[in-house]
Amino acid sequence: MPTENRQFVLASRPIGEPKPSDFELRTVPVQAPGPGEALLATQYLSLDPYMRGRMSAAKSYARPVEIGQVMVGGSVCEVLASHDPNLPVGAVVLAYGGWQDYPVAKASEVRVLDPAAAPPRTALGVLGMPGMTAYTGLLTIGQPKAGETVVVAAATGPVGSLVGQIARLKGARAVGVAGGPEKCRALIEEFGFDAAVDHRSPDMPEKLAAACPDGIDVYFENVGGEVWSAVFPLLNDFARIPVCGLVSQYNAVEPPPGPDRLPGLMRAVLSKRLTIRGFIVSDFASQARDFYTDVSGWIREGRIRYREDVVQGLENAPEAFIGLLKGRNFGKLLVEVRAPVPA
Amino acid sequence: MPTENRQFVLASRPIGEPKPSDFELRTVPVQAPGPGEALLATQYLSLDPYMRGRMSAAKSYARPVEIGQVMVGGSVCEVLASHDPNLPVGAVVLAYGGWQDYPVAKASEVRVLDPAAAPPRTALGVLGMPGMTAYTGLLTIGQPKAGETVVVAAATGPVGSLVGQIARLKGARAVGVAGGPEKCRALIEEFGFDAAVDHRSPDMPEKLAAACPDGIDVYFENVGGEVWSAVFPLLNDFARIPVCGLVSQYNAVEPPPGPDRLPGLMRAVLSKRLTIRGFIVSDFASQARDFYTDVSGWIREGRIRYREDVVQGLENAPEAFIGLLKGRNFGKLLVEVRAPVPA
Numbered sequence: 001m002p003t004e005n006r007q008f009v010l011a012s013r014p015i016g017e018p019k020p021s022d023f024e025l026r027t028v029p030v031q032a033p034g035p036g037e038a039l040l041a042t043q044y045l046s047l048d049p050y051m052r053g054r055m056s057a058a059k060s061y062a063r064p065v066e067i068g069q070v071m072v073g074g075s076v077c078e079v080l081a082s083h084d085p086n087l088p089v090g091a092v093v094l095a096y097g098g099w100q101d102y103p104v105a106k107a108s109e110v111r112v113l114d115p116a117a118a119p120p121r122t123a124l125g126v127l128g129m130p131g132m133t134a135y136t137g138l139l140t141i142g143q144p145k146a147g148e149t150v151v152v153a154a155a156t157g158p159v160g161s162l163v164g165q166i167a168r169l170k171g172a173r174a175v176g177v178a179g180g181p182e183k184c185r186a187l188i189e190e191f192g193f194d195a196a197v198d199h200r201s202p203d204m205p206e207k208l209a210a211a212c213p214d215g216i217d218v219y220f221e222n223v224g225g226e227v228w229s230a231v232f233p234l235l236n237d238f239a240r241i242p243v244c245g246l247v248s249q250y251n252a253v254e255p256p257p258g259p260d261r262l263p264g265l266m267r268a269v270l271s272k273r274l275t276i277r278g279f280i281v282s283d284f285a286s287q288a289r290d291f292y293t294d295v296s297g298w299i300r301e302g303r304i305r306y307r308e309d310v311v312q313g314l315e316n317a318p319e320a321f322i323g324l325l326k327g328r329n330f331g332k333l334l335v336e337v338r339a340p341v342p343a
Numbered sequence: 344m345p346t347e348n349r350q351f352v353l354a355s356r357p358i359g360e361p362k363p364s365d366f367e368l369r370t371v372p373v374q375a376p377g378p379g380e381a382l383l384a385t386q387y388l389s390l391d392p393y394m395r396g397r398m399s400a401a402k403s404y405a406r407p408v409e410i411g412q413v414m415v416g417g418s419v420c421e422v423l424a425s426h427d428p429n430l431p432v433g434a435v436v437l438a439y440g441g442w443q444d445y446p447v448a449k450a451s452e453v454r455v456l457d458p459a460a461a462p463p464r465t466a467l468g469v470l471g472m473p474g475m476t477a478y479t480g481l482l483t484i485g486q487p488k489a490g491e492t493v494v495v496a497a498a499t500g501p502v503g504s505l506v507g508q509i510a511r512l513k514g515a516r517a518v519g520v521a522g523g524p525e526k527c528r529a530l531i532e533e534f535g536f537d538a539a540v541d542h543r544s545p546d547m548p549e550k551l552a553a554a555c556p557d558g559i560d561v562y563f564e565n566v567g568g569e570v571w572s573a574v575f576p577l578l579n580d581f582a583r584i585p586v587c588g589l590v591s592q593y594n595a596v597e598p599p600p601g602p603d604r605l606p607g608l609m610r611a612v613l614s615k616r617l618t619i620r621g622f623i624v625s626d627f628a629s630q631a632r633d634f635y636t637d638v639s640g641w642i643r644e645g646r647i648r649y650r651e652d653v654v655q656g657l658e659n660a661p662e663a664f665i666g667l668l669k670g671r672n673f674g675k676l677l678v679e680v681r682a683p684v685p686a
Binding site: 053059060061221224228237243244245246249252254255256257258259260261262263264265266267268269270271272273274275276277278279280283 | 396402403404564567571580586587588589592595597598599600601602603604605606607608609610611612613614615616617618619620621622623626
């Protein structure tokens with residue numbers, strides 16, 4: 001049994017971009033699980049943009065991480081010790097274990113994964129929260145129809161890549177925005193998007209307009225900022241805009257100086273009859289079974305592909321996370337904390 | 344038969360507030376109806392905020408009125424001559440006859456009204472486009488639930504007064520915003536709102552907050568501007584915002600200087616899971632029968648009240664319309680062009 005547990009705690013609330021010093025790696029004794037609890041060993045830690053929000057004190061849909069608390073996050077873990085008869089030692093589980101080697105979790109709050117059904121770490125990506133975010137937001141709010149144009153940014157990420165592929169399965173045209181030629185190539189060749197636009201191009205708005213000759217019917221908003229500005233004039237009447245993230249704004253320190261674009265937005269909402277709706281994946285928890293059935297089926301049939309970007313070592317989590325907010329990852333970002341023993 | 348037809352044409356596109364000189368009253372010969380057409384005599388002309396949009400060249404959901412064209416508008420008219428056997432002389436019809444004494448309309452584009460069922464001019468207000476705007480937007484997008492708080496501005500107007508009353512019929516709390524103590528008193532005493540807030544109060548935002556101790560679940564947006572600013576921080580998680588008008592902005596000449604409130608709006612859309620959706624009444628045409636059945640029933644049962652503000656004489660239409668954009672009317676604004684002959 002391990003005795004020492006490394007964990008990253010929030011050392012200070014970032015102003016603007018998080019810095020390595022906002023995270024503190026400390027080593028504490030491994031905690032003994034109490035009644036109904038289990039001791040877990042983290043195999044993979046998920047890094048996701050929403051974590052930037054948890055580092056801020058600002059009110060949001062979830063409570064912030066307090067200074068000195070372990071950074072939160074989903075993880076795939078092995079059960080090392082269990083005080084729940086239904087949770088066997090050796091099981092691989094999905095937990096909300098945070099940035100540490102050995103979390104202790106309530107057995108009732110973890111979900112046992114079947115490694116035979118799918119690689120366990122997909123429970124953090126295409127078959128997990130990011131995948132379900134794409135599936136529920138696109139289908140429930142975006143409602144793409146055959147022949148329509150769907151645009152998504154961060155399009156090689158776990159949410160964006162699934163949004164584009166599901167849009168195509170529904171007969172829509174998928175246009176992805178991503179950073180750099182390599183990612184844009186992957187959008188076309190790996191994920192089957194109809195068009196890719198590099199957001200680093202100085203003429204990105206013109207390129208997006210050229211990639212959307214019939215306008216935009218669904219804009220799946222997960223980045224905000226310049227992509228929104230380029231999308232906005234291209235929105236068609238009755239366009240739907242599911243909003244699940246604004247990663248380009250998470251490091252913003254103060255509102256841009258102006259002009260105030262709010263009245264123009266509201267005018268467009270009215271004149272184009274737009275629907276803008278924010279959501280987080282837990283709002284659609286009742287769709288979990290449909291999501292899993294559909295997406296795991298599409299993966300088995302080879303109709304959906306996914307890409308992972310695996311960083312080695314818990315100690316590298318802060319740097320990987322800082323890079324995530326800058327778009328440095330290429331696919332679902334995971335930290336391999338402890339490699340699973342091959343079966 | 345009349346020989347002269349007075350009509351207001353658009354003389355110039357207003358910059359900011361419309362001026363009387365933007366309208367030109369001219370007298371032309373009465374037009375003879377062609378095959379399938381009818382000659383009508385306008386009894387009541389409806390004046391509505393959307394007409395400001397038609398005076399502008401800006402792209403919107405409907406084509407602008409061209410310079411020199413007759414100002415558009417819904418009207419209740421008597422049939423003077425008809426070339427359609429199904430449309431008898433003497434019938435009272437709902438038409439889109441515009442700002443003139445004697446429009447000619449296609450018989451297929453007017454609707455015969457039954458004066459025994461309801462006063463014909465209600466077809467321009469509580470039982471017409473404004474009423475259906477309130478009904479469809481509130482029920483389809485706003486979806487008020489018992490115990491929730493619904494806020495609407497221009498609340499003594501034909502849309503706002505119905506929004507509040509239907510909200511109460513659904514068990515929600517209705518808070519109205521209106522200009523001046525007389526209108527605020529009418530909201531409580533005449534329309535049965537739970538609370539009224541005078542938007543002319545210097546501390547309107549504080550008064551609105553006090554009137555909404557449990558926050559706001561539905562904001563029916565028909566004015567924009569300062570009311571929006573006061574509403575925004577009070578919105579609850581999962582609030583719904585049907586957007587059918589922005590009358591406070593229709594005269595705006597340029598965007599306000601800043602700061603840019605757009606990023607803050609999008610952050611709130613995400614963190615509070617807001618739904619913002621624009622609509623115009625024709626988007627919900629399929630609900631016309633439900634609307635008429637429900638609202639006419641509620642009126643008969645005394646559960647819905649409505650108020651009309653009738654201005655005498657076509658020649659006074661421009662001044663009345665200019666006043667409408669400033670909130671000078673008190674109830675549904677109508678111009679009595681030619682009083683109906685009592686039955």
